[in-house]
Amino acid sequence: MTTTSEQLVGAVLMIAPGATRQDTPDGGADLFWPQEGRRIALGRTSLHVLQQFAVPATASSVADRMERATPGSRDAVTKAVITLVEVGALCERDFLHRTTPSGRGAGLFGSPVVRIDDAMNGTDDFVVIGAPYDHGVTYRPGARFGPEALRRASTGVYQVEAGRRGMYDVETDTRLLAGVGIADVGDMAAVSGGLGEDLLRSLEEVVALTARSKKVPVVLGGDHSITLRVVDGLTRHHQRLGLLHFDAHHDYGEIRTGQPGQRVGIHHGNFLDWVVGNPAVECVAQFGIRQLTQSRPQESEKIQRWPGLTAVTADPADMIRRLPGDLVWHLTFDVDVLDPSVMPSTGTVLPGGYTYRQALAVIGSLCDALPVVGVDVVEYLPGDDEAPGVTTSALLARTLHRIAAASKRSL
Template sequence: MNKIYYKLRSGLTINYNPSEENYSIWDSKEGWELVVNKKLILFMNAYSLATTKETVFHLLRDQFQVDEKTSAEVHEYLYEQNIISEYIPLETNVGTGKGGIFNTPVMSIDQCLEGDWCDLVFIGMPYDLNVTHKPGTRLAPGYLRRVSGSLFQYDGTHLKGAYDPIEDQQKLEGIRMADCGDIHSVVFSKNGKEFDALEELIGRVIRKGIFPVTIGGDHSISLPCIKGVAANHVKIGVIQLDAHSDFGMNSFDDWRDSVHHGNFIDAVLPVENVEHVIQIGIRQLTQEKVSHPKIIQYPGKSVFNHIEELKTILRKDIRYYLTIDVDVLDPSIMPATGTPLPNGFSYIELMNIIELITEHVNLSGLDVVELLPFLERDIEGVMVSEIIFSVISKVMNRKDQYEHHIKNSNVSTY
């Protein structure tokens, strides 16, 4: 059941009367005026953004030393006096829009977080300062916005989703999505404030119960995404589909100086609440073998020989974050990446792995990274769009199932 949100009505003006030492609320639209005390004014401020009455109670109980019953009575008074009203997102917030991934509406994050309407958001992170070979992945978010609509056109009015003739199934039906645009900076700094902004954004989205899909950018952008998810769950696992382990037993005095796309997992492992990292598809040559108690690795295509083992490792009592480096695919079908390696997965093999993952775990977020677009053609972009569509359609289809399991298993996830 959706929560009911309330918000301070627009058109209200607060005035202080020095002679009477009181405050008045004046409705400039309807003309009425109401005399109130200072405490009520401060209580009203809690509704300046759309919120629930339960949230207001938890926010103000220490400040005013009120119990839940008194807080509810004040809430009802404000509602009866027409000072606050139920908040329903404007139609412009949930309409069809244009310009986002899969033609989703491009909206501010504030619009996406208002009310209780949004199920999934796309976030662009056009950052490639941490590549060790070939730059250009910063262009991927804009590129996917341009080409993804040829695969699927989101309709925010009817919410029919899309019919898949292969699976004979309607997908993403009833799911509301939006594109929050890109993490923006005039000039990006290495592992700087833009990483902090992405981590904070992911955290806010997770707390709202919205599924975040982040489009990189090089693979180091997964670090703030994982930190944002981990900060809001008791325990998480990370699943990494990649040709490279991005790990080498490095310890950082200052990760902002040292992290790049080839070692970011070293910075993920110490993150509080990260239980383990499952790496699938690794085929990078290294000087020597390195291992870590938190890392479970299935090199190359070996995962297909250990399916039952993987099923036992994937836990249903924790949330998982999925990060997909497009170079996990063989370069014969995915040449659009900066560090390609031969003998990668076929497209069908990758789809089979995604099916296995989404069937057995509760995903709390996704990123797709290391796409270096050939801007003169669309095929790689459409392929990556299909990968994204496959993951989100399966996650959204099983959302109620996972929430039911977590509720009945008494597992605390936040």
């Protein structure tokens, strides 16, 4: 159906929610809806008209305003508005009340799946973002199915309740996540036929938006290369960041620098090269590394390492003292840090890893002492057995509880 100027009379229009924007050299912009995988390109004039609806307005009021500023522009403005409505860049203001949230089924721990705009403007503490991406693997694919599988398994561990009452934990005689809000914005989507760069760009944008909204992004991967874009997003808001890296593998060989368009050959086994090369990242603390390598990774004063089970046997207070006390931290958890007897559902298993209890003890100590502003869980390859997903979900629930509790203590 073709939109006409008569159909727009009296309609209050607004910029369609959920879009991320990337400016182009010609003065226009690309708009991408990460929850839908939809992209449109706008020229300079169309972008200028679109910006007039940052505050919802009628087409006639915008045309009048622009006619006063530039006599003779009314017809061009009206045509531009019609086109913007037809391509979905503008919508009626009551659109939000007539559509359902993006995403399939329930979110993590049964949380509501909401639009990105609603999550940013809401009062939830954590925002869950799915990143079903595994173009960065070097061996077994399948981590793209991790986010949805973790959402399904997670409700067997913890269930978000109305009123944020939390759930009773008999082990600690407390209510887990009491008073804590969790919202899920669903999965980032990629344009059909691409290699996922749109998804990664959207992931970075939504993580940055979440950080600016003073909420903690919780990213469900996906292979470990997504963490580079998560860090990119966080450091657009946090000028100084540390990384808590749980993994069986170094994921690092040498220091590299460069913006997303300049990076070549990124995969899940080398993404940390660019993280270490990011000047805003001042410390990378690695836990559980036990990979054999052909050569020793390049030394960096940024990197602290507790390989194998050394973090399990270390005094937590001594471990914390070795880390900078004036940074905020992102926690990235590769499920292969767990022993294969606990976590067979990953692409590159290695023996000698943590048990569930050991991982929880180390992570809990860190989250109690350090301000954690982001979390991601990566490299989970779901199979027929749901036990690994339940294990991962339980670790995540208790990690979020410790982060929220430490945050409230610091207020």
